[in-house]
Amino acid sequence: MGKFMRQLQYQVFLIPILVIYTLFTIYPLIRSFTLSLTNFNGYSNNYDFIGLRNYARLFADPAIMSGISFTVLFAVATTVLVTLLAIPLALILDQKFLSKNVLRAVFFFPSIPSGLLLAFVWGFIFAPVPSGILNTILRELFGSGPQPWLSDPVLAKISTIVVAVWAVTGWHAIIYLAFLQSIPRDFYEAASIDGASRWQQIRYLTIPLLAPAMTVSILLLITNGLKVYEIPFALTNGGPGFETHTITHVIVLRGISEAQFGLASAISVVFFLIVLVIGFLQFNLMQRREERMQ
């Protein structure tokens, strides 16, 4: 068999992925960049090159600016809160106690079903009417009046973030738990012989050893946070006003619903750059932190 035939027999295996990837990732990516420089509206085929005008328009569009700022707030807030909750949760679930296995499943399960479905159910709990579930509970317990959980600009943002934290904390606790379980027991024995208290062991032994887990978990939280769509969409539909619009929501709204393809492509490109820059910065920072801690 000739060398060429051998090569060919191997390379055939690459055809499907190259076709799919070029057609559904690379081509659309390039097209997003080029469309963002035009005034294409999806219908008429004669459109013009308008330079960076779409990018200038981004700043004047309240939905877009709101979308970017809420998405970044959401990504940062969920990342911080989930990390602060998932590490202690993992430390607790690593102990021996009776209900441990049941609790693991209870904390883990909310990250499995569709976020859309869960957020709709939370919408029912947050119902702003006096007979709403959360309002009823608060009235019975503290005698407080009904709160507009999803229609007040600040409360709507908080509610959205709370639901997301509820949904994913268990998933991230599992990441930390796996790393905790790989820490050899001798480390703790040595530390306690040296007279380290329980708290000191956590502070100076466990947390530094969790640094690689933090890199992974935080990278996932940030990137998924920036891509958020379903939870705010289902809870508030982006309201009140544009307060809880997300970048994805705006791309769908301006791009698909209103067919402003040029403008929506400009948002897409900006979004891509945001994800790229934050991902890159975060990964570098965390790796340096890992090196420092170990």
Place this chain on the structure above:
Amino acid sequence: MRQSNRNHWLLDVLMLPIGLLMFFPFYIIIVNTFKTEMETLRSPLSLPTEWVFSNYARVFEETPILRSFGNSLFLTVTSVVLMVLIGAMAAYPMVYNRTRLNRMIMVYLLLGFMVPFQTLLVPLFQLMTQFRLIDRLYGLVTLYLGGSVFVFFLILGYMRTIPKDLSEAATIDGCSIQGIFWRIILPLLKPITVTSAVFQTMWIWNDFLSPMLFLSTRENTTLVLEIYRAKGEFTVNWPMFMTMTVITLIPVFIFFIFMQKQIVKGIVGGAVKG
């Protein structure tokens, strides 16, 4: 920290209430499927005074829930099987035929790895319209196949750990390049195939954005789309909505029970590799 072997019953006392709080939304879903609309509005929290089961029958009668279940199943199974196959096939020459060309192809595949799906949305919408793939289940499958790249990278790492002796021995025995992949390598990939399949299943089964944009008729609806429709239709009828939610959650729950270990393994494997 597992220094002591005794049970910390204090942790049970501390954690069980928090666990109940976590579970609370699921209690709300389940308990309200057995109430009338009036009772749900009046007292959504308490157990039903009179247990009503008609909501379940009504969901099956009034919504295409079985059809949407079938569609979701078709979408998920077809996409996942094809994705795993395409990903595994692509990894084969990368590991067993390491040429300069293939190293360049690898860089090419890495380029798009960080691209969020949302960035591609507008051009993909145009592309799907041009190819007349809108409102076609197989059209959506084609779109999902973009996920093969993720599977490819998962499988690539695993394939490198398979000893080369196996394929060398098979070559000496007269096995062809094609034969080695299908008969020797592919069966050995089972653990990583299961892990990737589990992850892609969760993604496609739960996906809302693409079905919402690319499927329009009721005939091609998915479970998640039906939940979305139900929210619009039954704005006032929460018991019906909660019943649909329960019916949708049952397969997810069964999947969770059987696949929990696999999911954890996948999370851990992904995390360790970083």
